[in-house]
Amino acid sequence: MELGDLQRQMRSTYFESDAARGADATFRWFTEEVGELARALRTGEHANLVHEFGDVLAWLASLANLAGVDLEDAVARYASGCPKCGGDPCRCPL
Amino acid sequence: MELGDLQRQMRSTYFESDAARGADATFRWFTEEVGELARALRTGEHANLVHEFGDVLAWLASLANLAGVDLEDAVARYASGCPKCGGDPCRCPL
Numbered sequence: 252m253e254l255g256d257l258q259r260q261m262r263s264t265y266f267e268s269d270a271a272r273g274a275d276a277t278f279r280w281f282t283e284e285v286g287e288l289a290r291a292l293r294t295g296e297h298a299n300l301v302h303e304f305g306d307v308l309a310w311l312a313s314l315a316n317l318a319g320v321d322l323e324d325a326v327a328r329y330a331s332g333c334p335k336c337g338g339d340p341c342r343c344p345l
Numbered sequence: 346m347e348l349g350d351l352q353r354q355m356r357s358t359y360f361e362s363d364a365a366r367g368a369d370a371t372f373r374w375f376t377e378e379v380g381e382l383a384r385a386l387r388t389g390e391h392a393n394l395v396h397e398f399g400d401v402l403a404w405l406a407s408l409a410n411l412a413g414v415d416l417e418d419a420v421a422r423y424a425s426g427c428p429k430c431g432g433d434p435c436r437c438p439l
Contacts (some may be wrong), residue, residue: 252417252424255346264426264433272439274386285379292368292412300412304405305419311401317385318394323346325399330346332358339358345366 254323261312269311281310348417355406368411375404 269277288303315322332339363371382397407418426433 252348252420254348254351257348257423259419262423264423264435267434268437268439276439278383278386282379285376288408289372292408294370297413300414303421304409304412304416305422305436307403308416308420309423311398314382314386315398318398319391320394320398322398325395326346326351328399329351329358329397329403330354331415332381336407339354340361341356341358345362345370 254326257308258312258315258322261309262316265313266316269313269317274314277317278312281307281314284310289338317338349415351402352406352409352416356410358408359407363407363411368408370427371404371408371411375401375408378404398399 259267262342272280284303288300288307291299291303312322315325333341333343335341337345368375378397378400380395382401385393385397405415409419423429427435427437429435430437
């Protein structure tokens, strides 16, 4: 799936609700999903991990729609290696 | 950009470092980026928002690589509307 298509689909499905809820409440929802991802990482159950990664990414796309940010533009600087050291693989300290 | 290509690029650039750091420390880095996104949302400066959304998505992809989760699979249930109510647009309560 194209990242842009995901973001457009999220806009089509959720923008009206996201805009009514507002950026702050949408950020709060996003962090709830981050918390659920933390728990899924602790338990390590694969289907649950898949579910929670999907939710975090979906809410991130909703938030990006509210903030007027194109996620493809946003990750473009990672497209050919580390944006800090230029390495692929990265040679930055851990 | 294909979501799968982003995740493969992140693997090529960072998997060795991510694996050495481990999932818990990588999750902590991810949440640092979430905090930076929170601040960018407060200030509202567009270039900063683009930067921070990119970082959050990049670290989410790193974490998914460590957890063995394919982000395309993870968001597949959002591909044709809301996975809860089936609506596009969503008709769930806020």
